[in-house]
Amino acid sequence: MEQSEIYSNVVRIISKHAKNEEALKTLNTETHIINDLQVNSARLVDIVLDFEDTFNLEISDDDADRISTIGDAVKLVKDLMH
Amino acid sequence: MQTPTLKRVVVTGLGVVAPNARNTVEFTESLRGMRSGLRHLPVLQELGFACQVGGIPQDVAAIAEKLFSEDLRFSMNEAITYAAMASLEAFADAGLKPLPADADEPMYDTGAIIGTGIGGLDTFSEKVYPGVASKRIKRLGSSVVEQIMGSGAAARVGGLLGLGNQVYSNSSACNTGTEAIALGVQRIQAGLATRMLCGGTEGSDPHIWAGFDSMRVLNRGHNDRPEAASRPLSASAGGFIPGSGAGILVVEELESALARGATIYAEILGTAINSGGMRAGGSMTAPSPKSVQRCIRQALMAASLNPDAIDYINGHLTATMADPLEVKNWSEALERGPGRFPLINSTKSMIGHALGGAGAIESVATLLQMKHGFVHGSRNCEDFHPDIAAFAAHVPQQTRNVPISIAAKASFGFGDVNSCIIFQTWGA
Numbered sequence: 001m002e003q004s005e006i007y008s009n010v011v012r013i014i015s016k017h018a019k020n021e022e023a024l025k026t027l028n029t030e031t032h033i034i035n036d037l038q039v040n041s042a043r044l045v046d047i048v049l050d051f052e053d054t055f056n057l058e059i060s061d062d063d064a065d066r067i068s069t070i071g072d073a074v075k076l077v078k079d080l081m082h
Numbered sequence: 083m084q085t086p087t088l089k090r091v092v093v094t095g096l097g098v099v100a101p102n103a104r105n106t107v108e109f110t111e112s113l114r115g116m117r118s119g120l121r122h123l124p125v126l127q128e129l130g131f132a133c134q135v136g137g138i139p140q141d142v143a144a145i146a147e148k149l150f151s152e153d154l155r156f157s158m159n160e161a162i163t164y165a166a167m168a169s170l171e172a173f174a175d176a177g178l179k180p181l182p183a184d185a186d187e188p189m190y191d192t193g194a195i196i197g198t199g200i201g202g203l204d205t206f207s208e209k210v211y212p213g214v215a216s217k218r219i220k221r222l223g224s225s226v227v228e229q230i231m232g233s234g235a236a237a238r239v240g241g242l243l244g245l246g247n248q249v250y251s252n253s254s255a256c257n258t259g260t261e262a263i264a265l266g267v268q269r270i271q272a273g274l275a276t277r278m279l280c281g282g283t284e285g286s287d288p289h290i291w292a293g294f295d296s297m298r299v300l301n302r303g304h305n306d307r308p309e310a311a312s313r314p315l316s317a318s319a320g321g322f323i324p325g326s327g328a329g330i331l332v333v334e335e336l337e338s339a340l341a342r343g344a345t346i347y348a349e350i351l352g353t354a355i356n357s358g359g360m361r362a363g364g365s366m367t368a369p370s371p372k373s374v375q376r377c378i379r380q381a382l383m384a385a386s387l388n389p390d391a392i393d394y395i396n397g398h399l400t401a402t403m404a405d406p407l408e409v410k411n412w413s414e415a416l417e418r419g420p421g422r423f424p425l426i427n428s429t430k431s432m433i434g435h436a437l438g439g440a441g442a443i444e445s446v447a448t449l450l451q452m453k454h455g456f457v458h459g460s461r462n463c464e465d466f467h468p469d470i471a472a473f474a475a476h477v478p479q480q481t482r483n484v485p486i487s488i489a490a491k492a493s494f495g496f497g498d499v500n501s502c503i504i505f506q507t508w509g510a
Contacts, residue, residue, distance in 0.1 A: 017152075018153070019153065040153075043225075046224050049220075049221060
């Protein structure tokens with residue numbers, strides 16, 4: 001899967017839970033999932049499950065805990081896929 | 083008993099989602115037109131239910147999509163969705179607005195008591211059970227607990243609106259919805275809140291209904307004629323028809339309602355909640371007549387009202403063998419025989435029995451009839467039950483345009499539990 005495809009899927013999955021719609025308009029790899037997008041921290045569990053289903057991979061709890069920004073998520077998915 | 087120190091409480095907002103309506107405007111039309119929301123449900127047939135008729139709110143998904151973000155929809159099961167929809171309608175109807183998400187503090191003067199009789203079995207059957215049975219606990223995700231917790235509906239509504247008073251869910255089986263309103267009223271009377279969103283909600287998952295089918299308390303004789311299947315007060319009543327939906331009332335301290343110029347539907351003159359303790363004819367599934375009558379009398383005493391003042395009763399009337407007993411209980415409690423009995427009908431004849439949502443949906447029906455000056459026809463009792471034939475003239479089979487000044491609503495539930503509310507049309 002191309003990096004751009006990973007990025008767009010990551011954004012699609014995270015956006016479902018974003019409460020700050022303004023921040024969605026200026027998304028980039030530095031965007032913080034909880035602080036900027038105001039995703040409820042409990043929902044990170046569901047986002048990780050969605051990543052696992054979408055990209056057909058398994059994400060450990062330790063890896064999941066390291067996701068803070070969109071870029072972190074894209075990098076993790078990319079690393080696990082290769 | 084009401085004392086001068088209790089605050090006066092009025093109803094300032096209504097919201098509803100029912101098998102024959104998605105809001106109070108549609109509900110008023112459906113009640114007046116006696117429109118049934120009951121349908122044959124193929125899923126019940128496939129699953130081997132003896133009763134294959136049920137009441138499910140129609141076409142609500144599109145409305146929920148407009149009202150709620152994807153994140154919210156992800157974390158709301160059917161019962162919570164109905165409660166949230168009805169609450170938003172009731173709050174707006176009361177002239178109130180949800181607090182902005184970035185508000186510094188919640189509305190400490192406003193709370194919610196919204197119960198369910200059974201709860202989120204759709205979440206349990208679709209997510210919890212398969213996940214646990216397949217030993218994939220991690221796959222349950224973060225949204226399961228907030229949907230199966232007993233307080234799920236009240237919690238979601240509290241967050242949607244920004245409520246800072248008590249946010250709570252009661253549960254007393256089929257008594258839940260009416261009890262929730264009585265509890266909220268009592269809280270305001272005591273000066274502990276200014277306004278409360280009160281009511282009940284229930285989903286339509288077959289897992290909720292299956293136990294009732296097994297108990298043989300659902301009507302299995304009208305699967306081919308769903309609109310005739312809910313037959314309260316009839317000789318051919320063969321059990322209730324399961325329903326679903328939510329009803330919500332905004333109840334408010336009178337002074338607050340007047341101060342902000344709110345439209346007032348009715349004053350709640352009195353409420354009562356009790357239990358028969360499964361003694362004196364009561365059991366887990368049957369109400370004790372003595373306690374039902376006592377509950378009705380207590381509500382009248384709280385209202386400081388002569389029983390002759392009641393001109394309409396919205397009955398519990400589920401279409402089981404308890405209907406004749408209920409009519410006799412009302413008659414005894416009010417000391418009004420067949421010659422002087424008030425009008426009485428069963429909203430369940432159109433929408434079935436929404437369990438924990440029933441009393442609240444039917445309270446909304448009561449208040450809409452009071453507001454618009456009619457008593458809806460009670461469907462499917464052409465063959466009136468012979469044991470109470472003398473009361474037949476007091477059960478409208480077609481809708482009658484008559485003003486209602488004072489109405490009584492009662493619900494009774496498994497556990498031998500009862501509640502009763504007395505409403506008086508505002509300005510009557």
